[in-house]
Amino acid sequence: MISEEEIRSIANLAYLKINDNEIEQLRSDFSSILEYMDKLNEIDTSKISGTSNLSKTENVDREDISKRFDKDLLIGSMPKQKNGYLEVKKVLYND
Amino acid sequence: MINLTIKQAQKGLQEKTFSAKELTESYLNQIKEKDKDINAYLSVCEKLAISQAEEIDKKISKGEPLSGIAGIPCAIKDNIMIKGEKCTAASKILENYTAIYDATVIQKLKEAGAVFLGKTNLDEFAMGGSCEKSAFFPTKNPHDLERVPGGSSGGSAAAVASDMAVYALGSDTGGSIRQPASFCGIVGMKPTYGAVSRYGLIAYASSLDQIGPMGKTVEDCETIFNVIKGSDKLDSTSTDFEINENKKEKLRIGVPKEYFGEGLDKEIEDSIKKAINYYQASEAEIIEINLPHTEYVVSCYYIIALAEASANLARFDGLKYGKDSKLENPQSINELYFENRTNNFGAEVRKRIMIGTYTLSSGYYDAYYKKALQVRTLIKQDFEKAFENVDIIVGPASPCLPFKTGEMNNDPLAMYLADIYTAPLNLAGLPGISVPCGKSKTGLPIGLQITAPSFCEKRLFDAAKIIEQKT
Numbered sequence: 001m002i003s004e005e006e007i008r009s010i011a012n013l014a015y016l017k018i019n020d021n022e023i024e025q026l027r028s029d030f031s032s033i034l035e036y037m038d039k040l041n042e043i044d045t046s047k048i049s050g051t052s053n054l055s056k057t058e059n060v061d062r063e064d065i066s067k068r069f070d071k072d073l074l075i076g077s078m079p080k081q082k083n084g085y086l087e088v089k090k091v092l093y094n095d
Numbered sequence: 096m097i098n099l100t101i102k103q104a105q106k107g108l109q110e111k112t113f114s115a116k117e118l119t120e121s122y123l124n125q126i127k128e129k130d131k132d133i134n135a136y137l138s139v140c141e142k143l144a145i146s147q148a149e150e151i152d153k154k155i156s157k158g159e160p161l162s163g164i165a166g167i168p169c170a171i172k173d174n175i176m177i178k179g180e181k182c183t184a185a186s187k188i189l190e191n192y193t194a195i196y197d198a199t200v201i202q203k204l205k206e207a208g209a210v211f212l213g214k215t216n217l218d219e220f221a222m223g224g225s226c227e228k229s230a231f232f233p234t235k236n237p238h239d240l241e242r243v244p245g246g247s248s249g250g251s252a253a254a255v256a257s258d259m260a261v262y263a264l265g266s267d268t269g270g271s272i273r274q275p276a277s278f279c280g281i282v283g284m285k286p287t288y289g290a291v292s293r294y295g296l297i298a299y300a301s302s303l304d305q306i307g308p309m310g311k312t313v314e315d316c317e318t319i320f321n322v323i324k325g326s327d328k329l330d331s332t333s334t335d336f337e338i339n340e341n342k343k344e345k346l347r348i349g350v351p352k353e354y355f356g357e358g359l360d361k362e363i364e365d366s367i368k369k370a371i372n373y374y375q376a377s378e379a380e381i382i383e384i385n386l387p388h389t390e391y392v393v394s395c396y397y398i399i400a401l402a403e404a405s406a407n408l409a410r411f412d413g414l415k416y417g418k419d420s421k422l423e424n425p426q427s428i429n430e431l432y433f434e435n436r437t438n439n440f441g442a443e444v445r446k447r448i449m450i451g452t453y454t455l456s457s458g459y460y461d462a463y464y465k466k467a468l469q470v471r472t473l474i475k476q477d478f479e480k481a482f483e484n485v486d487i488i489v490g491p492a493s494p495c496l497p498f499k500t501g502e503m504n505n506d507p508l509a510m511y512l513a514d515i516y517t518a519p520l521n522l523a524g525l526p527g528i529s530v531p532c533g534k535s536k537t538g539l540p541i542g543l544q545i546t547a548p549s550f551c552e553k554r555l556f557d558a559a560k561i562i563e564q565k566t
Contacts, residue, residue: 010449010453010456014405014445014448014449015436016445017437030449032508033397033450033508034453036393036394036508037394037397037467039391040391040395040398040463040470041466045466045473050465050468050471050472051468051469051471052468054288054332055332069195070195073195076193077194077195077416078415079191088414089422089425091426091428092424
């Protein structure tokens with residue numbers, strides 16, 4: 001079973017916090033899903049190349065003209081604004 | 096003005112049996128009446144709908160030429176953007192987000208004169224198969240309110256099935272159009288990868304996502320597909336390529352042996368076999384085929400989908416989108432990100448992001464992600480080989496009937512395994528449709544899934560119409 005330490009380290013990479021009471025459930029869910037995913041090891045794929053792109057097209061070019069959005073709309077869609085800018089919390093490092 | 100198809104609604108408008116405004120108001124009333132029980136809509140855009148309908152009525156009175164869908168009200172899944180309307184992807188992190196531009200499919204529908212009634216519920220960020228994982232509320236199946244409508248496009252499916260919209264748009268990453276269509280007894284179609292632009296769709300897994308139509312008839316889905324398809328400079332995977340062929344006189348129909356094994360509900364199996372017999376009786380040739388990598392589909396699909404999801408959802412840091420954090424005096428910018436993401440993503444989304452992060456992380460990339468890409472090649476080849484001998488492939492859309500709300504909560508794998516028949520099409524990029532083919536003894540809908548080679552949508556619609564005429 002995946003360890004608590006591993007769960008915490010993945011959460012950290014994903015910028016997520018884990019509560020202590022979630023750990024056991026996550027360990028068990030993770031383990032059953034990863035174990036199922038391990039099924040792919042039954043297949044020898046040493047001579048198979050991967051498929052990451054199904055697109056028919058390649059090298060799609062377009063003229064480099066920027067698309068303009070309405071600035072007020074853009075800023076207005078953000079959670080908090082001040083004087084036409086995105087407003088965020090004051091962060092003072094305590095190093 | 097009850098239970099109209101696109102064609103019937105168009106006829107009513109043309110013959111002035113009703114105006115576009117009357118039609119729209121009648122649908123808005125239906126929503127007011129029915130949606131308190133079904134909860135298909137996250138938001139209703141009454142003002143927009145009425146103004147769009149009035150615009151069409153003006154054009155009708157002037158005798159201007161109109162498209163076949165002008166003035167006809169539809170529902171849009173809430174991960175597709177309509178300028179000026181909220182777009183939440185059923186997530187708290189986008190609860191207050193208003194779209195500042197139209198998705199390409201929305202722009203195309205607008206140009207054709209569509210009327211937008213509102214935005215429909217989904218599993219948060221389209222991650223789920225039951226509509227229970229919406230951050231706001233679950234949607235109910237109109238055929239049985241104790242049961243789920245399927246997902247993730249469950250709101251769109253329930254809206255069409257209960258006649259709270261003439262048709263709807265959904266999105267499909269591993270079955271999210273076809274499975275809810277089968278659960279709600281309507282037609283739902285996932286186009287070939289690249290046939291429809293995804294610009295303005297909130298991304299889940301970019302190598303799998305497609306937008307597609309959901310409607311009461313195959314013809315309605317075909318009409319909408321023809322409006323929204325085509326290349327778009329803003330989605331470089333989109334193309335105008337299509338295969339125009341004459342209607343096949345004698346269809347060769349492949350039935351995969353692997354699709355009728357363990358895990359398939361007996362009533363669904365019987366219903367699908369009846370549909371196959373019906374094809375046989377209508378001069379088609381039935382050929383048993385093999386898709387040998389079927390048992391690896393779900394593993395392969397979830398590795399790829401969740402890896403892509405973990406990357407796509409990295410953009411939601413809670414600063415530019417979403418909710419203002421309540422955190423006082425953050426000690427670092429990361430603390431803000433951690434706080435916002437943890438509080439505003441639901442448990443299923445957080446789990447999926449973490450699994451995707453794990454399979455992409457150093458030391459596991461080769462074992463999981465790279466391996467899955469290789470297996471994806473094999474799954475794709477299975478279909479290519481099968482299509483050398485058959486024109487279409489048929490089978491169930493879902494291994495199970497619509498289940499009760501909450502029934503699947505304790506088994507994280509069981510929900511994932513239900514994607515067994517739908518997800519391979521996304522992995523291979525193929526078009527697929529779910530068309531109603533019968534009902535269980537208790538009256539729950541059953542859907543037949545039909546698959547065709549890439550860009551053979553016409554063949555798919557033709558084959559689906561045969562079954563539709565039977566039922």
